[in-house]
Structures are given as structure tokens and as C-alpha cells.
Amino acid sequence: MRLFSIFKEIVIHVVKGPSTRNYPAEKREPFPGVRGKLAIDGEKCIYCGACARKCPANAIQVKRQPEKEWRFERFRCILCGYCVEVCPKKCLFFTDRLEK
Ligand code: SF4
Numbered sequence: 001m002r003l004f005s006i007f008k009e010i011v012i013h014v015v016k017g018p019s020t021r022n023y024p025a026e027k028r029e030p031f032p033g034v035r036g037k038l039a040i041d042g043e044k045c046i047y048c049g050a051c052a053r054k055c056p057a058n059a060i061q062v063k064r065q066p067e068k069e070w071r072f073e074r075f076r077c078i079l080c081g082y083c084v085e086v087c088p089k090k091c092l093f094f095t096d097r098l099e100k
């Protein structure tokens with residue numbers, strides 16, 4: 001009886017194909033609102049520092065003097081999204097994939 005149920009499962013899966021995806025060759029579209037990685041549109045940034053002040057993980061450093069600089073330590077980021085919310089220029093956003 002047990003052998004029969006195993007055989008039945010084998011036949012079902014041979015006919016239907018695998019339930020899994022052939023990753024990474026076949027990738028699923030990301031879900032809406034997924035937080036992949038923080039990114040910045042540097043053209044819009046005014047170096048106000050609001051994102052750095054709000055960041056609970058201290059992952060962003062902003063300098064205005066002597067040169068304007070916006071630095072991000074990716075491995076400190078916990079993807080909370082506070083910096084995206086507070087940016088007055090809306091230049092921070094999340095990518096939909098964990099890219100290199
Ligand atoms: S998403 Fe959160 S942890 Fe990451 S840089 Fe922005 S405020 Fe900091």
C-alpha cells in the first residue's frame with residue numbers, strides 16, 4: 001500500500017513537473033514594496049543630514065565641509081526605511097533586489 005502511494009506521488013510529479021523554480025536561471029518577480037538595498041539619487045541630495053540623524057544603525061554619514069559627501073555603510077543598514085521617510089528631497093529609495 002505504501003509503495004503504491006509513493007509510486008502515485010512519483011507519477012504526479014513527473015506529469016506536473018517540479019514544484020520548485022530553477023533558480024537562479026529562473027527568477028520570480030519581486031513583491032511590491034520589497035526592500036532590497038538602499039540607493040540614492042545623488043543629483044537631488046542637498047546634504048542636509050536628516051537621513052543620517054534619523055538612522056538608528058548609524059549607517060549614513062553626511063558631511064558638508066570641506067567637501068560635500070554622503071556615505072553609506074550597507075552592512076550596518078537594517079532596512080528600516082526611516083531615512084527614506086525623512087528625506088526632504090525624496091532622493092533615497094529601496095531597490096527591489098539585493099544587488100551587488
Ligand atoms: S534604512 Fe534605516 S538603517 Fe538603513 S540607512 Fe536608512 S535609516 Fe539607516
Ligand code: SF4
Binds near residue numbers: 046062089
Ligand atoms: S535626507 Fe535626503 S537630501 Fe538630506 S542628506 Fe539625506 S539623502 Fe541628502
